[in-house]
Amino acid sequence: MKTPTPFFILCTLPSVTEKKVVLFLQQIVNGLIIGGIYALIAVGLTTIFGLMHVVNFAHGEFYMLGGMIAFIITQSLWGNYFFALIASIVIVMGIGFLVEKILIKRFRVAGVDLLVTGALVTIGISIFFQNTSLLIFGSIPQLMSSPFSTEPLRLGPILVGRMYVFAAAVTVVIILAAHFSIKKTKLGMAMRATFQDKDVASLVGVNIDRVYSFTFMLGAGLAATAGALLGPIFVIYPNVGERVVLKAFVVVILGGMGNFLGAIFASILLGVVEGLASAYISAEYKDLIGYVMVLLILVFKPSGLFGRMKRI
Amino acid sequence: MKSRTSFIGYVIGIGVVALLPVVIRSEYDIHIFVMVWIFSLLVIGFNFIFGYIGQLSLGHGAFFAIGAYASALATLKWGVSFWIGLPFAALVAGVFGFVIGMIALRWRSHFFVIATICFNMIIYILILNWVSLTNGPVGIGSIPVPSLGGMAFSTKVHFYYLVLIFVLAALWFTKKIVSSPIGRAFAAIRENEPLAESVGVSAYRFATLAFVISTAMAGMAGSFYAHYVTYISPEIDEFSVMISILVMVVLGGKGTVLGPVIGAVIFTFLPEYLRFAKDLRLPIFGLILILGIVFLPRGIITLPRLIRSRWSDKR
Numbered sequence: 341m342k343t344p345t346p347f348f349i350l351c352t353l354p355s356v357t358e359k360k361v362v363l364f365l366q367q368i369v370n371g372l373i374i375g376g377i378y379a380l381i382a383v384g385l386t387t388i389f390g391l392m393h394v395v396n397f398a399h400g401e402f403y404m405l406g407g408m409i410a411f412i413i414t415q416s417l418w419g420n421y422f423f424a425l426i427a428s429i430v431i432v433m434g435i436g437f438l439v440e441k442i443l444i445k446r447f448r449v450a451g452v453d454l455l456v457t458g459a460l461v462t463i464g465i466s467i468f469f470q471n472t473s474l475l476i477f478g479s480i481p482q483l484m485s486s487p488f489s490t491e492p493l494r495l496g497p498i499l500v501g502r503m504y505v506f507a508a509a510v511t512v513v514i515i516l517a518a519h520f521s522i523k524k525t526k527l528g529m530a531m532r533a534t535f536q537d538k539d540v541a542s543l544v545g546v547n548i549d550r551v552y553s554f555t556f557m558l559g560a561g562l563a564a565t566a567g568a569l570l571g572p573i574f575v576i577y578p579n580v581g582e583r584v585v586l587k588a589f590v591v592v593i594l595g596g597m598g599n600f601l602g603a604i605f606a607s608i609l610l611g612v613v614e615g616l617a618s619a620y621i622s623a624e625y626k627d628l629i630g631y632v633m634v635l636l637i638l639v640f641k642p643s644g645l646f647g648r649m650k651r652i
Numbered sequence: 653m654k655s656r657t658s659f660i661g662y663v664i665g666i667g668v669v670a671l672l673p674v675v676i677r678s679e680y681d682i683h684i685f686v687m688v689w690i691f692s693l694l695v696i697g698f699n700f701i702f703g704y705i706g707q708l709s710l711g712h713g714a715f716f717a718i719g720a721y722a723s724a725l726a727t728l729k730w731g732v733s734f735w736i737g738l739p740f741a742a743l744v745a746g747v748f749g750f751v752i753g754m755i756a757l758r759w760r761s762h763f764f765v766i767a768t769i770c771f772n773m774i775i776y777i778l779i780l781n782w783v784s785l786t787n788g789p790v791g792i793g794s795i796p797v798p799s800l801g802g803m804a805f806s807t808k809v810h811f812y813y814l815v816l817i818f819v820l821a822a823l824w825f826t827k828k829i830v831s832s833p834i835g836r837a838f839a840a841i842r843e844n845e846p847l848a849e850s851v852g853v854s855a856y857r858f859a860t861l862a863f864v865i866s867t868a869m870a871g872m873a874g875s876f877y878a879h880y881v882t883y884i885s886p887e888i889d890e891f892s893v894m895i896s897i898l899v900m901v902v903l904g905g906k907g908t909v910l911g912p913v914i915g916a917v918i919f920t921f922l923p924e925y926l927r928f929a930k931d932l933r934l935p936i937f938g939l940i941l942i943l944g945i946v947f948l949p950r951g952i953i954t955l956p957r958l959i960r961s962r963w964s965d966k967r
Contacts, residue, residue: 389762395762395765395766443942443946446946452949453706455708455761455762455765456706456708457945457949459708459765460708460898460902460941460945461942461945463895463898463941464938464939464941464942464945465938465942466938467895467934467935467937467938467941468935468938468939468942469938470934470938471934471935471937471938472935474934475935582891586769586770586773589766589769589770590770592766593763593766597762624777624780624781625777625781627773627777628774628777628778630770631770631771631773631774631777632774634766634767634770635752635755635756635767635770635771635774638755638756638758638759638763638767639755642758642759642763
């Protein structure tokens, strides 16, 4: 797996005495923003798992497709970033819809063990998408041009890139919207009912097919949003999904499988810890932290950092 | 009658694979076959946890790499022979397997899937960055070829027979285990875990046992790989290795003795013969995996039976 360009914000420091404090705060801010983006990816993954019991290995590819499609649109005639962002989300949601309808539904209806089969099928889908995009886009990492000026915003001594601020704002809005639509709308209620007991939900008239379809589309859309938002910050390349999905799995386990809020908190925690680790310990080993945390949590608290064990 | 025909089948099968290097004159094809047998050893091991217990491990690439590095480093740094390096590789991989099994098989299902893929990443990052031990991305070269009583297994044909013997032994071992009480416990856990537990079969213990066998075999395969190719680098722990293993076992026929080997034969040769398709190769692999799961969920090994039943249905 290739390592994408490390995460950097130009950091010009005001004075030597404040240097340490500012560096620390800067890392915290960076970590919070990256954590928010992790959350965007992980929330969809954890919801898909909680509802459908599918360990979705193709989730990273939805991120990659979101970024790639947005990149292509910005390069084309109507090269507006904001249009590209929305268009890529819509297209990837369409792809997610088709994947669920054509493949995943098939196994659900057949009544096979979705855990293993679902993992295998989504690995197949992931290989297919990765290598098809390798054919179409080539292996060169691409960076979208940012719609904002490169002059960073100043929060006192801390500098934050404008694109980061935009990404963080969109993330917050979208996660809140997803949260409220699950809590308040009728479809959201159907989702929660299915989560608790799909047979009973189905008995009382919940259209399970629609719930699954929507959940998968929602997850794909959230991942694509993350891809399109990070396109101007990180490079995007056909295999990027592999790394992304692994981070998301780490977060999902730390937050507790199927736990929406847990995934958000775990994302922010992981983002901040990684930010600090890359500054104070070592950039090479920072990725190790999340993976080791997963093994530790399985020993000490498999229900995740924040919750009680749900019966699955 | 049944056992007699299957006995004849074995003799013919072993005869064919033993005579292959005599029939095939091309060095390249023999090389591919050596790789087939090395991969066979790996997937026979993988099949223990995936096929017989029914738990999906995505960390077998790491155990393969651990075996390769353990054996290579033992022979290069301590100067021991391959015959020490091979069991050492199995031991180190098995110990890692035991620890990971203790941690992740307690909860099984998705926890196990994700824990093993995390373990895979941990090992990959360590191999890549622990330069003083593993030489980092440069890799380790000039690993000695095995020798026995003054004769070195320096040609491809020699190595062919060396690995083949171990593959046949592994198959025999698998068959013995499967038909023993342990094998029946494995099957009970896979088919109905709560029922197995209720009659006193501890899923945790038997799954851990299967995982240790499985990872030790992966370690041995890694050792053979290291001493055959004589060069290893972090690439051997990339996810593409794991995908090959999966494709071989799933499409060959998981939970059967011969299925994984058939998968290894087909899916080591297929990429070579798909060379004309060049860049389309991997997308085709992805499609084959999906289509295989949809249309042949029990693997190619069930194909003759499927065709036969179709045919008799038509009549």
